[in-house]
Amino acid sequence: MPMNYAKTALLLAALMAIFVVMGYAIGGQTGMLIAFFVALAMNILSFWNSDTMVLKMFRAIEVDETTAPQYYRMVRDLAARAELPMPRVYIIEQAQPNAFATGRSPERSAVASSTGLLDMLSPEELAGVIAHELAHIKNRDTLTMTVAATIGGAISMMAQWLQFSMLFGRDNRSSPFGMIGVIAAAIVAPVAAMLVQMAISRSREYQADRLGAIICGNPLWLASALDKIGRGASRIVNEDAEAVPAAAHLFIANPLTGRGFDNWFSTHPAMDNRINELEKLAREMDTIGDYQVPGGSSSRASYSDERPQRSGGPWSNVKPDKPRRGPWG
Numbered sequence: 001m002p003m004n005y006a007k008t009a010l011l012l013a014a015l016m017a018i019f020v021v022m023g024y025a026i027g028g029q030t031g032m033l034i035a036f037f038v039a040l041a042m043n044i045l046s047f048w049n050s051d052t053m054v055l056k057m058f059r060a061i062e063v064d065e066t067t068a069p070q071y072y073r074m075v076r077d078l079a080a081r082a083e084l085p086m087p088r089v090y091i092i093e094q095a096q097p098n099a100f101a102t103g104r105s106p107e108r109s110a111v112a113s114s115t116g117l118l119d120m121l122s123p124e125e126l127a128g129v130i131a132h133e134l135a136h137i138k139n140r141d142t143l144t145m146t147v148a149a150t151i152g153g154a155i156s157m158m159a160q161w162l163q164f165s166m167l168f169g170r171d172n173r174s175s176p177f178g179m180i181g182v183i184a185a186a187i188v189a190p191v192a193a194m195l196v197q198m199a200i201s202r203s204r205e206y207q208a209d210r211l212g213a214i215i216c217g218n219p220l221w222l223a224s225a226l227d228k229i230g231r232g233a234s235r236i237v238n239e240d241a242e243a244v245p246a247a248a249h250l251f252i253a254n255p256l257t258g259r260g261f262d263n264w265f266s267t268h269p270a271m272d273n274r275i276n277e278l279e280k281l282a283r284e285m286d287t288i289g290d291y292q293v294p295g296g297s298s299s300r301a302s303y304s305d306e307r308p309q310r311s312g313g314p315w316s317n318v319k320p321d322k323p324r325r326g327p328w329g
Contacts, residue, residue: 011144011148015039015148015151015152015155015192016036016039016040016151018155018188018191018192019035019038019039019151019154019155019158020032020035020036020039021188022035022155022158022159022162022188023035023036023038026162039151047104048104050102050104051102051103051104051108051109051110051142054102054247054250055090055102055110055112057240057244057247058092058094058112058240058241058247059092059093059240060090060091060092060110060112061090061091061092061093062088062089062090063089063090063091064089068089068091070123071089071091071113071118071126072089074123074126074127074130075087075089075111075130075134078127078130078131078134078215078216079134081215081216082131082134082135082138082215084106084109084134084137084138085106085107085109087101087103087106087109087110087111087134087137088109088110088111089110089111089112090110090111090112090113091112091113091114091115091118092112092113092114092115093114093115094114094115094116094238094240095114095115095116095236096114096116096232096233096236096237096238096241096255097114097116097117097119097120097121097228097229097232097233097236097253098113098114098116098117098229098233098238098241098251098252098253098255099111099112099113099114099117099129099130099132099133099251099252100112100133100145100250100251100252101133101134101136101137101142101250102142102145102250103137103142103143104142104143105140105143106137106138106140109137109142111130111133111134111137113126113129113130116232116236117129117229120228120229120232121225121228122224124218124221124224125221125222125224125225125228126225127216127221128212128213128216128218128219128221128222128223128224128225129212129222129225129229129252130216131211131212131213131215131216131222132208132209132212132213132222132252133208133212133252134212134215135207135208135209135210135211135212135215136204136208138211139204139207139208139211141204141208145249145250148246148249151246152192152244152246152247155188155192155246156192156244156245156246159186159187159188159192162186163186192246202268202269205268205269205274206269206274206277209222209226209274209277209278210277210278210281213278213281213282218282218285219278219279219281219282219285220278220279220282222278223274223275223278223279223282226252226253226271226274226275226278227271227275229252229253229271230253230271233253233254233255233257234257235257236257237257238255238256238257241255241256242255242256242257249268253268253271254268
């Protein structure tokens with residue numbers, strides 16, 4: 001995995017440089033030095049704790065086999081098929097159907113799904129989505145994706161602070177460029193978000209789709225899920241993601257609804273193209289037979305006999321005549 005680590009280092013260096021330039025524009029050499037040490041500390045912190053920071057950013061709630069039995073067991077089953085350590089499992093209280101994986105390594109990984117996703121998908125479709133996220137973990141994409149989201153989000157927040165300071169008449173004499181420098185620094189946020197998004201290669205999504213389809217055993221499960229997710233994500237606003245557009249690349253589908261500048265640059269391949277690739281893979285698998293999961297099993301997972309009753313919430317043990325404790329039981 002040296003290439004992934006090299007990409008991570010280059011991404012961190014680029015974001016660090018942006019942060020330092022912002023410090024110089026605000027406070028000259030003093031500001032540049034402060035920004036340098038702050039960025040250095042943030043890089044170290046984000047490497048070790050970026051998964052926790054991202055999960056908190058989206059207010060994810062950790063669940064287990066007691067609180068979300070079917071969802072948790074599905075993650076465990078698919079992780080075993082991919083020969084991965086059991087990741088931590090989270091749910092995000094968010095109506096937009098979406099999911100992401102995070103963590104600097106397979107041993108410190110997590111999978112998070114929104115309540116909208118759990119409510120919308122069938123067990124087979126959910127298996128496809130979870131397998132896609134586990135593929136990111138297996139490919140060690142999550143380190144780059146999570147660190148990028150953390151640092152990019154910090155740059156966005158710094159730019160927002162600058163915008164507020166200009167609104168309230170902050171004295172900008174410490175800036176070598178005066179007001180022009182502060183304005184330039186303030187607009188770095190969307191540019192930084194663009195750099196973060198484009199630094200995460202779109203080919204990683206195709207790779208995760210393919211490996212995820214092999215892990216779950218049926219590419220059409222993921223294709224069907226992507227179709228539903230794409231339509232749902234485009235019409236349901238994810239306020240948390242809109243507030244931190246630099247983290248959009250974490251999700252299986254672009255969580256931004258196109259309301260602002262940040263959405264001029266797509267973080268994901270076109271959904272139709274991804275579905276077409278999965279349909280082609282399904283035809284290959286029908287012709288050749290089951291693919292071998294790299295390092296794992298070749299047998300297909302089956303969830304048809306485990307489909308829960310919709311009236312009790314799709315991933316809970318709650319019966320219709322019992323009070324619900326939340327969307328996952």
